[in-house]
Amino acid sequence: MLHTLAVLVENNPGVLTRVAGLFARRAYNINSLSVCQTENPGISRMTIVVDGDETVIEQVSKQLHKLVVVHKVVDLTKETVVDRELALVRIKVKADTRLEILQIVDVFRGRVVDMGRSNLTVELTGDEEKIDAFVRTIRPFGLMELVRTGKIAITRLDS
Template sequence: MLHTLAVLVENHPGVLTRVSGLFARRAYNIESLSVCRTEDPDISRMTIVVDGDDQVLEQVTKQLHKLVVVHKVVDLTSEAVVNRELALVRVKVNADSRLEVLQTVDVFRGQVVDMGRSSVIVELTGDGEKIDAFVRTVRPYGLMELVRTGKIAILRSES
């Protein structure tokens, strides 16, 4: 099962290495990792997606809390969240397929950010399933390159 963790850490050089090293030493695979500075310039937020059962999650959480640079760990897995990924996708096109690819981009509410004679680059945001579906749809045209950010997530606002 995939678990999404929001980890608030000190914004210093080497913190990412310490946190990712914790996962590596215990042979836990990070499915995705996004890091950025928060509204407080001294604090960064890591959104980490890790694969494992509840025991793995418990161990990871306990180990993260032991790191001095970690201020807070929140498991967002079962919470009401807004989550997104960003993908840039280069798709092969020719005179016959260009219109079909552009229509597919519209269906998925993507945006063409670069267009050449033989390829287009599409920017797409959404949950992982939406991006996966887009990739499956355009793969027959010729998927040339794919870059994804990994998941970012934030708790939903109260009603």
């Protein structure tokens, strides 16, 4: 099962290496990883998606807490969250397929950010399922390149 961990860490050089090294030493694969400074310039937030059962996630959380640079670890998997990914997708286009591709981009609420004679680049945001569905739909036209940020997530709070 995929788990999404929110990890608050010190915003210092080498922290990412230490956290990623912890996963590597235990042979746990990171499915996606996103890191950015928070509203506090001294703290960064890592959103880590990792595959494992409850025992694995508990062990990873305990190991992360042992690192001095880690302030907090939260498993967001069972929380109500808002999550998104960003994808940039370069698609091969021909004169006879351009309009159909643009219609598909519109259906998925994507945005063309670059266009050439033989390709276009689309920006798409949404959850993992939406990005995957877009990629499956567009692949037959000629998927040239795909870049994804990985998941970012924030808990949903009651007003």
